Amino acid sequence: MKLANSPVTQHVFEEIPFYLKRDDLLHSQFSGNKARKLMSLLQHDDPNITHLIGYGSPQANSLLSLAALAAIKGWQLEFYVDRIPDWLKARPIGNYRGALDLGAKVIAMSDICAEPIHPEAFIKKHRQDAHHLLVPEGGRSPIAEAGVKTLADEIVEWARFNQDKPIVVALPSGTGTTALYLNKHLNQHGIEVMTCPCVGGKNYLTTQFNDLNEANHPKVLSRSQKHHFGKLYEADYRVWQSLLEQTHIEFDLLYDPLMWRCLLEWYPKNVDKQLLYIHQGGVLGNESMLPRYQRKFD
Structure with a gap:
Protein backbone atom coordinates (compact mmCIF):
# COMPACT_ATOMS: atom_id res chain seq x y z
CA MET A 1 0.00 0.00 0.00
CA LYS A 2 1.30 3.44 -0.91
CA LEU A 3 -0.23 6.39 0.94
CA ALA A 4 0.66 9.55 -0.96
CA ASN A 5 -0.49 12.42 -3.15
CA SER A 6 -3.42 13.67 -1.12
CA PRO A 7 -5.30 16.43 -2.98
CA VAL A 8 -4.87 20.16 -2.43
CA THR A 9 -8.02 22.30 -2.43
CA GLN A 10 -8.52 26.08 -2.29
CA HIS A 11 -10.62 27.95 0.28
CA VAL A 12 -11.24 31.23 2.09
CA PHE A 13 -11.77 31.53 5.83
CA GLU A 14 -12.48 34.91 7.47
CA GLU A 15 -11.03 36.61 4.37
CA ILE A 16 -7.86 34.49 4.55
CA PRO A 17 -7.30 32.74 1.21
CA PHE A 18 -5.56 29.41 1.73
CA TYR A 19 -4.77 26.06 0.18
CA LEU A 20 -5.57 22.89 2.09
CA LYS A 21 -3.49 19.71 1.87
CA ARG A 22 -6.11 17.02 2.45
CA ASP A 23 -4.12 14.39 4.32
CA ASP A 24 -7.40 13.43 5.98
CA LEU A 25 -8.21 11.71 2.66
CA LEU A 26 -5.14 9.47 2.48
CA HIS A 27 -7.06 6.38 3.62
CA SER A 28 -10.47 5.71 5.10
CA GLN A 29 -8.93 4.72 8.45
CA PHE A 30 -5.15 5.23 8.22
CA SER A 31 -4.90 8.95 7.46
CA GLY A 32 -3.65 12.31 8.67
CA ASN A 33 -0.37 13.09 10.35
CA LYS A 34 -0.25 9.77 12.20
CA ARG A 140 7.49 11.02 18.33
CA SER A 141 10.38 9.05 16.90
CA PRO A 142 12.90 9.14 14.04
CA ILE A 143 10.73 6.50 12.33
CA ALA A 144 8.39 9.39 11.48
CA GLU A 145 10.85 11.20 9.24
CA ALA A 146 10.50 9.02 6.13
CA GLY A 147 6.74 9.48 5.88
CA VAL A 148 6.88 13.20 6.65
CA LYS A 149 9.57 13.60 3.98
CA THR A 150 7.11 12.08 1.49
CA LEU A 151 4.63 14.80 2.48
CA ALA A 152 7.35 17.44 2.07
CA ASP A 153 8.21 16.13 -1.39
CA GLU A 154 4.56 16.39 -2.42
CA ILE A 155 4.43 19.99 -1.18
CA VAL A 156 7.60 20.88 -3.09
CA GLU A 157 6.13 19.40 -6.27
CA TRP A 158 2.85 21.28 -5.76
CA ALA A 159 4.73 24.52 -5.06
CA ARG A 160 6.46 24.38 -8.45
CA PHE A 161 3.15 25.32 -10.08
CA ASN A 162 1.56 27.39 -7.29
CA GLN A 163 4.17 29.83 -6.04
CA ASP A 164 2.70 33.24 -6.79
CA LYS A 165 3.78 34.35 -3.32
CA PRO A 166 6.21 32.93 -0.73
CA ILE A 167 4.58 29.76 0.63
CA VAL A 168 4.07 29.20 4.35
CA VAL A 169 2.98 25.76 5.54
CA ALA A 170 0.92 25.74 8.75
CA LEU A 171 -0.14 22.92 11.05
CA PRO A 172 -0.81 22.53 14.79
CA SER A 173 1.48 20.46 17.03
CA GLY A 174 1.17 17.91 19.78
CA THR A 175 4.69 16.55 20.02
CA GLY A 176 5.68 18.68 17.01
CA THR A 177 7.22 15.74 15.15
CA THR A 178 5.47 16.40 11.84
CA ALA A 179 6.22 20.13 11.90
CA LEU A 180 9.87 19.51 12.78
CA TYR A 181 10.56 17.07 9.95
CA LEU A 182 8.52 19.11 7.47
CA ASN A 183 10.67 22.10 8.32
CA LYS A 184 13.82 20.05 7.84
CA HIS A 185 12.84 19.03 4.32
CA LEU A 186 11.06 22.21 3.19
CA ASN A 187 13.44 24.82 4.55
CA GLN A 188 16.03 24.03 1.87
CA HIS A 189 13.41 24.86 -0.77
CA GLY A 190 12.63 28.25 0.74
CA ILE A 191 9.27 27.12 2.16
CA GLU A 192 8.59 28.26 5.71
CA VAL A 193 6.85 25.99 8.23
CA MET A 194 5.02 27.30 11.27
CA THR A 195 3.08 25.65 14.02
CA CYS A 196 1.56 26.27 17.45
CA PRO A 197 1.84 24.29 20.69
CA CYS A 198 -1.45 22.62 21.57
CA VAL A 199 -0.34 20.26 24.35
CA GLY A 200 2.02 22.53 26.30
CA GLY A 201 3.60 25.92 25.83
CA LYS A 202 6.37 27.05 23.51
CA ASN A 203 9.06 25.78 25.90
CA TYR A 204 7.48 22.33 25.97
CA LEU A 205 7.41 22.19 22.19
CA THR A 206 11.03 23.31 21.93
CA THR A 207 12.00 20.50 24.31
CA GLN A 208 10.20 18.00 22.06
CA PHE A 209 12.10 19.35 19.05
CA ASN A 210 15.44 19.12 20.84
CA ASP A 211 14.77 15.53 21.90
CA LEU A 212 14.74 14.57 18.21
CA ASN A 213 18.17 16.17 17.74
CA GLU A 214 17.19 18.64 15.03
CA ALA A 215 18.82 22.06 15.31
CA ASN A 216 16.58 23.87 12.81
CA HIS A 217 13.08 24.38 14.21
CA PRO A 218 9.86 25.60 12.59
CA LYS A 219 8.44 28.98 13.54
CA VAL A 220 6.21 28.68 16.61
CA LEU A 221 3.12 30.88 16.93
CA SER A 222 1.43 31.22 20.28
CA ARG A 223 -1.24 33.33 21.91
CA SER A 224 -0.77 35.38 25.06
CA GLN A 225 -3.52 33.52 26.94
CA LYS A 226 -2.57 30.10 28.32
CA HIS A 227 -4.34 27.27 26.53
CA HIS A 228 -4.86 24.00 28.42
CA PHE A 229 -4.91 20.85 26.30
CA GLY A 230 -8.32 19.16 26.25
CA LYS A 231 -10.08 22.02 28.03
CA LEU A 232 -13.22 23.38 26.37
CA TYR A 233 -12.90 26.92 25.05
CA GLU A 234 -15.89 28.63 23.46
CA ALA A 235 -13.59 30.52 21.07
CA ASP A 236 -12.21 27.19 19.80
CA TYR A 237 -15.71 25.86 19.25
CA ARG A 238 -16.84 28.97 17.38
CA VAL A 239 -13.76 28.90 15.11
CA TRP A 240 -14.40 25.22 14.39
CA GLN A 241 -18.05 25.98 13.55
CA SER A 242 -17.06 28.85 11.26
CA LEU A 243 -14.46 26.71 9.47
CA LEU A 244 -17.13 24.10 8.78
CA GLU A 245 -19.63 26.69 7.55
CA GLN A 246 -17.19 28.59 5.33
CA THR A 247 -15.15 25.71 3.88
CA HIS A 248 -17.67 22.82 4.13
CA ILE A 249 -14.84 20.70 5.53
CA GLU A 250 -14.75 19.21 9.02
CA PHE A 251 -11.58 19.89 11.00
CA ASP A 252 -10.32 18.36 14.24
CA LEU A 253 -11.78 20.02 17.35
CA LEU A 254 -8.78 19.42 19.58
CA TYR A 255 -5.91 20.93 17.57
CA ASP A 256 -7.07 22.91 14.55
CA PRO A 257 -9.09 25.68 16.27
CA LEU A 258 -6.07 26.92 18.24
CA MET A 259 -3.89 26.97 15.12
CA TRP A 260 -6.51 28.97 13.26
CA ARG A 261 -6.88 31.42 16.13
CA CYS A 262 -3.13 31.99 15.84
CA LEU A 263 -3.41 32.38 12.06
CA LEU A 264 -6.19 34.96 12.42
CA GLU A 265 -3.70 37.11 14.32
CA TRP A 266 -0.79 36.28 12.02
CA TYR A 267 -2.35 36.84 8.60
CA PRO A 268 -3.08 40.62 8.66
CA LYS A 269 0.66 41.24 8.93
CA ASN A 270 1.51 38.61 6.31
CA VAL A 271 -0.88 39.17 3.42
CA ASP A 272 2.08 38.85 1.06
CA LYS A 273 2.37 35.14 1.98
CA GLN A 274 0.57 32.17 0.44
CA LEU A 275 -0.81 29.87 3.15
CA LEU A 276 -0.88 26.08 2.77
CA TYR A 277 -2.62 24.40 5.70
CA ILE A 278 -2.13 20.71 6.43
CA HIS A 279 -5.34 18.88 7.34
CA GLN A 280 -4.04 16.20 9.69
CA GLY A 281 -7.20 14.16 10.09
CA GLY A 282 -8.36 13.28 13.59
CA VAL A 283 -12.02 14.07 12.91
CA LEU A 284 -13.32 10.81 14.40
CA GLY A 285 -12.25 12.27 17.75
CA ASN A 286 -14.95 14.91 17.25
CA GLU A 287 -17.48 12.18 18.00
CA SER A 288 -16.54 12.49 21.66
CA MET A 289 -15.51 16.17 21.75
CA LEU A 290 -18.54 17.65 20.01
CA PRO A 291 -21.18 16.51 22.55
CA ARG A 292 -19.06 18.03 25.34
CA TYR A 293 -18.93 21.37 23.54
CA GLN A 294 -22.60 21.34 22.65
CA ARG A 295 -23.64 20.60 26.24
CA LYS A 296 -21.53 23.49 27.49
CA PHE A 297 -21.98 26.18 24.82
CA ASP A 298 -25.06 25.49 22.73
Whole structure:
Protein backbone atom coordinates (compact mmCIF):
# COMPACT_ATOMS: atom_id res chain seq x y z
CA MET A 1 0.00 0.00 0.00
CA LYS A 2 1.30 3.44 -0.91
CA LEU A 3 -0.23 6.39 0.94
CA ALA A 4 0.66 9.55 -0.96
CA ASN A 5 -0.49 12.42 -3.15
CA SER A 6 -3.42 13.67 -1.12
CA PRO A 7 -5.30 16.43 -2.98
CA VAL A 8 -4.87 20.16 -2.43
CA THR A 9 -8.02 22.30 -2.43
CA GLN A 10 -8.52 26.08 -2.29
CA HIS A 11 -10.62 27.95 0.28
CA VAL A 12 -11.24 31.23 2.09
CA PHE A 13 -11.77 31.53 5.83
CA GLU A 14 -12.48 34.91 7.47
CA GLU A 15 -11.03 36.61 4.37
CA ILE A 16 -7.86 34.49 4.55
CA PRO A 17 -7.30 32.74 1.21
CA PHE A 18 -5.56 29.41 1.73
CA TYR A 19 -4.77 26.06 0.18
CA LEU A 20 -5.57 22.89 2.09
CA LYS A 21 -3.49 19.71 1.87
CA ARG A 22 -6.11 17.02 2.45
CA ASP A 23 -4.12 14.39 4.32
CA ASP A 24 -7.40 13.43 5.98
CA LEU A 25 -8.21 11.71 2.66
CA LEU A 26 -5.14 9.47 2.48
CA HIS A 27 -7.06 6.38 3.62
CA SER A 28 -10.47 5.71 5.10
CA GLN A 29 -8.93 4.72 8.45
CA PHE A 30 -5.15 5.23 8.22
CA SER A 31 -4.90 8.95 7.46
CA GLY A 32 -3.65 12.31 8.67
CA ASN A 33 -0.37 13.09 10.35
CA LYS A 34 -0.25 9.77 12.20
CA ALA A 35 -0.38 7.91 8.89
CA ARG A 36 2.54 10.00 7.61
CA LYS A 37 4.52 9.38 10.80
CA LEU A 38 3.82 5.65 10.80
CA MET A 39 4.12 5.17 7.04
CA SER A 40 7.57 3.60 7.22
CA LEU A 41 6.08 0.75 9.27
CA LEU A 42 4.01 -0.31 6.28
CA GLN A 43 7.28 -1.55 4.77
CA HIS A 44 8.37 -3.18 8.04
CA ASP A 45 8.63 -6.84 7.02
CA ASP A 46 10.11 -8.51 10.11
CA PRO A 47 8.28 -11.89 10.22
CA ASN A 48 8.91 -12.10 13.97
CA ILE A 49 6.57 -9.19 14.71
CA THR A 50 3.12 -10.28 15.87
CA HIS A 51 2.10 -7.34 18.06
CA LEU A 52 2.13 -3.57 17.71
CA ILE A 53 2.44 -1.83 21.08
CA GLY A 54 1.41 1.75 21.86
CA TYR A 55 0.22 3.89 24.73
CA GLY A 56 -1.57 7.16 25.42
CA SER A 57 -5.18 8.28 25.88
CA PRO A 58 -8.20 6.06 25.09
CA GLN A 59 -9.37 8.83 22.74
CA ALA A 60 -6.00 9.59 21.14
CA ASN A 61 -5.84 9.95 17.36
CA SER A 62 -2.79 7.69 17.48
CA LEU A 63 -4.92 4.84 18.88
CA LEU A 64 -7.10 4.70 15.77
CA SER A 65 -4.13 5.07 13.41
CA LEU A 66 -2.19 2.30 15.14
CA ALA A 67 -5.27 0.07 15.06
CA ALA A 68 -5.64 0.66 11.32
CA LEU A 69 -1.93 0.00 10.75
CA ALA A 70 -2.10 -3.23 12.77
CA ALA A 71 -5.15 -4.38 10.79
CA ILE A 72 -3.37 -3.68 7.50
CA LYS A 73 -0.25 -5.55 8.60
CA GLY A 74 -2.03 -8.44 10.30
CA TRP A 75 -0.63 -7.56 13.73
CA GLN A 76 -2.44 -7.39 17.07
CA LEU A 77 -2.48 -3.91 18.58
CA GLU A 78 -2.08 -3.61 22.35
CA PHE A 79 -2.64 -0.01 23.43
CA TYR A 80 -2.01 0.82 27.09
CA VAL A 81 -3.80 3.64 28.91
CA ASP A 82 -3.94 4.76 32.54
CA ARG A 83 -7.66 4.02 32.80
CA ILE A 84 -10.81 3.73 30.72
CA PRO A 85 -13.82 5.60 32.14
CA ASP A 86 -16.79 3.36 32.90
CA TRP A 87 -19.06 5.45 30.67
CA LEU A 88 -16.70 4.94 27.72
CA LYS A 89 -16.57 1.17 28.29
CA ALA A 90 -20.37 1.10 28.39
CA ARG A 91 -20.79 3.24 25.27
CA PRO A 92 -17.64 3.31 23.13
CA ILE A 93 -17.37 6.37 20.88
CA GLY A 94 -14.75 8.23 18.87
CA ASN A 95 -11.26 6.87 18.36
CA TYR A 96 -11.78 4.30 21.11
CA ARG A 97 -14.78 2.81 19.31
CA GLY A 98 -13.01 2.91 15.96
CA ALA A 99 -9.98 1.09 17.37
CA LEU A 100 -12.12 -1.62 18.99
CA ASP A 101 -13.92 -2.13 15.68
CA LEU A 102 -10.52 -2.79 14.09
CA GLY A 103 -9.66 -5.44 16.68
CA ALA A 104 -7.41 -3.41 18.99
CA LYS A 105 -6.95 -4.37 22.63
CA VAL A 106 -7.09 -1.24 24.77
CA ILE A 107 -5.65 -2.14 28.16
CA ALA A 108 -6.05 0.00 31.27
CA MET A 109 -3.16 -0.06 33.75
CA SER A 110 -5.71 0.28 36.56
CA ASP A 111 -7.15 -3.09 35.51
CA ILE A 112 -3.90 -5.07 35.39
CA CYS A 113 -1.62 -3.48 38.01
CA ALA A 114 -2.30 -3.05 41.70
CA GLU A 115 0.35 -0.33 42.02
CA PRO A 116 0.38 2.79 39.82
CA ILE A 117 2.79 2.46 36.90
CA HIS A 118 3.16 4.50 33.72
CA PRO A 119 2.21 2.56 30.57
CA GLU A 120 5.62 3.21 29.01
CA ALA A 121 7.42 1.72 32.02
CA PHE A 122 5.14 -1.33 32.01
CA ILE A 123 5.68 -1.89 28.29
CA LYS A 124 9.45 -1.68 28.54
CA LYS A 125 9.43 -4.18 31.39
CA HIS A 126 6.89 -6.70 30.09
CA ARG A 127 6.23 -6.23 26.35
CA GLN A 128 9.61 -5.49 24.80
CA ASP A 129 10.91 -8.46 22.82
CA ALA A 130 11.38 -9.65 19.24
CA HIS A 131 7.64 -10.18 18.73
CA HIS A 132 6.51 -6.74 19.90
CA LEU A 133 7.05 -3.50 17.97
CA LEU A 134 6.81 -0.43 20.23
CA VAL A 135 5.71 2.94 18.85
CA PRO A 136 6.36 5.96 21.15
CA GLU A 137 3.41 8.09 22.20
CA GLY A 138 2.17 10.30 19.38
CA GLY A 139 4.71 8.78 16.98
CA ARG A 140 7.49 11.02 18.33
CA SER A 141 10.38 9.05 16.90
CA PRO A 142 12.90 9.14 14.04
CA ILE A 143 10.73 6.50 12.33
CA ALA A 144 8.39 9.39 11.48
CA GLU A 145 10.85 11.20 9.24
CA ALA A 146 10.50 9.02 6.13
CA GLY A 147 6.74 9.48 5.88
CA VAL A 148 6.88 13.20 6.65
CA LYS A 149 9.57 13.60 3.98
CA THR A 150 7.11 12.08 1.49
CA LEU A 151 4.63 14.80 2.48
CA ALA A 152 7.35 17.44 2.07
CA ASP A 153 8.21 16.13 -1.39
CA GLU A 154 4.56 16.39 -2.42
CA ILE A 155 4.43 19.99 -1.18
CA VAL A 156 7.60 20.88 -3.09
CA GLU A 157 6.13 19.40 -6.27
CA TRP A 158 2.85 21.28 -5.76
CA ALA A 159 4.73 24.52 -5.06
CA ARG A 160 6.46 24.38 -8.45
CA PHE A 161 3.15 25.32 -10.08
CA ASN A 162 1.56 27.39 -7.29
CA GLN A 163 4.17 29.83 -6.04
CA ASP A 164 2.70 33.24 -6.79
CA LYS A 165 3.78 34.35 -3.32
CA PRO A 166 6.21 32.93 -0.73
CA ILE A 167 4.58 29.76 0.63
CA VAL A 168 4.07 29.20 4.35
CA VAL A 169 2.98 25.76 5.54
CA ALA A 170 0.92 25.74 8.75
CA LEU A 171 -0.14 22.92 11.05
CA PRO A 172 -0.81 22.53 14.79
CA SER A 173 1.48 20.46 17.03
CA GLY A 174 1.17 17.91 19.78
CA THR A 175 4.69 16.55 20.02
CA GLY A 176 5.68 18.68 17.01
CA THR A 177 7.22 15.74 15.15
CA THR A 178 5.47 16.40 11.84
CA ALA A 179 6.22 20.13 11.90
CA LEU A 180 9.87 19.51 12.78
CA TYR A 181 10.56 17.07 9.95
CA LEU A 182 8.52 19.11 7.47
CA ASN A 183 10.67 22.10 8.32
CA LYS A 184 13.82 20.05 7.84
CA HIS A 185 12.84 19.03 4.32
CA LEU A 186 11.06 22.21 3.19
CA ASN A 187 13.44 24.82 4.55
CA GLN A 188 16.03 24.03 1.87
CA HIS A 189 13.41 24.86 -0.77
CA GLY A 190 12.63 28.25 0.74
CA ILE A 191 9.27 27.12 2.16
CA GLU A 192 8.59 28.26 5.71
CA VAL A 193 6.85 25.99 8.23
CA MET A 194 5.02 27.30 11.27
CA THR A 195 3.08 25.65 14.02
CA CYS A 196 1.56 26.27 17.45
CA PRO A 197 1.84 24.29 20.69
CA CYS A 198 -1.45 22.62 21.57
CA VAL A 199 -0.34 20.26 24.35
CA GLY A 200 2.02 22.53 26.30
CA GLY A 201 3.60 25.92 25.83
CA LYS A 202 6.37 27.05 23.51
CA ASN A 203 9.06 25.78 25.90
CA TYR A 204 7.48 22.33 25.97
CA LEU A 205 7.41 22.19 22.19
CA THR A 206 11.03 23.31 21.93
CA THR A 207 12.00 20.50 24.31
CA GLN A 208 10.20 18.00 22.06
CA PHE A 209 12.10 19.35 19.05
CA ASN A 210 15.44 19.12 20.84
CA ASP A 211 14.77 15.53 21.90
CA LEU A 212 14.74 14.57 18.21
CA ASN A 213 18.17 16.17 17.74
CA GLU A 214 17.19 18.64 15.03
CA ALA A 215 18.82 22.06 15.31
CA ASN A 216 16.58 23.87 12.81
CA HIS A 217 13.08 24.38 14.21
CA PRO A 218 9.86 25.60 12.59
CA LYS A 219 8.44 28.98 13.54
CA VAL A 220 6.21 28.68 16.61
CA LEU A 221 3.12 30.88 16.93
CA SER A 222 1.43 31.22 20.28
CA ARG A 223 -1.24 33.33 21.91
CA SER A 224 -0.77 35.38 25.06
CA GLN A 225 -3.52 33.52 26.94
CA LYS A 226 -2.57 30.10 28.32
CA HIS A 227 -4.34 27.27 26.53
CA HIS A 228 -4.86 24.00 28.42
CA PHE A 229 -4.91 20.85 26.30
CA GLY A 230 -8.32 19.16 26.25
CA LYS A 231 -10.08 22.02 28.03
CA LEU A 232 -13.22 23.38 26.37
CA TYR A 233 -12.90 26.92 25.05
CA GLU A 234 -15.89 28.63 23.46
CA ALA A 235 -13.59 30.52 21.07
CA ASP A 236 -12.21 27.19 19.80
CA TYR A 237 -15.71 25.86 19.25
CA ARG A 238 -16.84 28.97 17.38
CA VAL A 239 -13.76 28.90 15.11
CA TRP A 240 -14.40 25.22 14.39
CA GLN A 241 -18.05 25.98 13.55
CA SER A 242 -17.06 28.85 11.26
CA LEU A 243 -14.46 26.71 9.47
CA LEU A 244 -17.13 24.10 8.78
CA GLU A 245 -19.63 26.69 7.55
CA GLN A 246 -17.19 28.59 5.33
CA THR A 247 -15.15 25.71 3.88
CA HIS A 248 -17.67 22.82 4.13
CA ILE A 249 -14.84 20.70 5.53
CA GLU A 250 -14.75 19.21 9.02
CA PHE A 251 -11.58 19.89 11.00
CA ASP A 252 -10.32 18.36 14.24
CA LEU A 253 -11.78 20.02 17.35
CA LEU A 254 -8.78 19.42 19.58
CA TYR A 255 -5.91 20.93 17.57
CA ASP A 256 -7.07 22.91 14.55
CA PRO A 257 -9.09 25.68 16.27
CA LEU A 258 -6.07 26.92 18.24
CA MET A 259 -3.89 26.97 15.12
CA TRP A 260 -6.51 28.97 13.26
CA ARG A 261 -6.88 31.42 16.13
CA CYS A 262 -3.13 31.99 15.84
CA LEU A 263 -3.41 32.38 12.06
CA LEU A 264 -6.19 34.96 12.42
CA GLU A 265 -3.70 37.11 14.32
CA TRP A 266 -0.79 36.28 12.02
CA TYR A 267 -2.35 36.84 8.60
CA PRO A 268 -3.08 40.62 8.66
CA LYS A 269 0.66 41.24 8.93
CA ASN A 270 1.51 38.61 6.31
CA VAL A 271 -0.88 39.17 3.42
CA ASP A 272 2.08 38.85 1.06
CA LYS A 273 2.37 35.14 1.98
CA GLN A 274 0.57 32.17 0.44
CA LEU A 275 -0.81 29.87 3.15
CA LEU A 276 -0.88 26.08 2.77
CA TYR A 277 -2.62 24.40 5.70
CA ILE A 278 -2.13 20.71 6.43
CA HIS A 279 -5.34 18.88 7.34
CA GLN A 280 -4.04 16.20 9.69
CA GLY A 281 -7.20 14.16 10.09
CA GLY A 282 -8.36 13.28 13.59
CA VAL A 283 -12.02 14.07 12.91
CA LEU A 284 -13.32 10.81 14.40
CA GLY A 285 -12.25 12.27 17.75
CA ASN A 286 -14.95 14.91 17.25
CA GLU A 287 -17.48 12.18 18.00
CA SER A 288 -16.54 12.49 21.66
CA MET A 289 -15.51 16.17 21.75
CA LEU A 290 -18.54 17.65 20.01
CA PRO A 291 -21.18 16.51 22.55
CA ARG A 292 -19.06 18.03 25.34
CA TYR A 293 -18.93 21.37 23.54
CA GLN A 294 -22.60 21.34 22.65
CA ARG A 295 -23.64 20.60 26.24
CA LYS A 296 -21.53 23.49 27.49
CA PHE A 297 -21.98 26.18 24.82
CA ASP A 298 -25.06 25.49 22.73
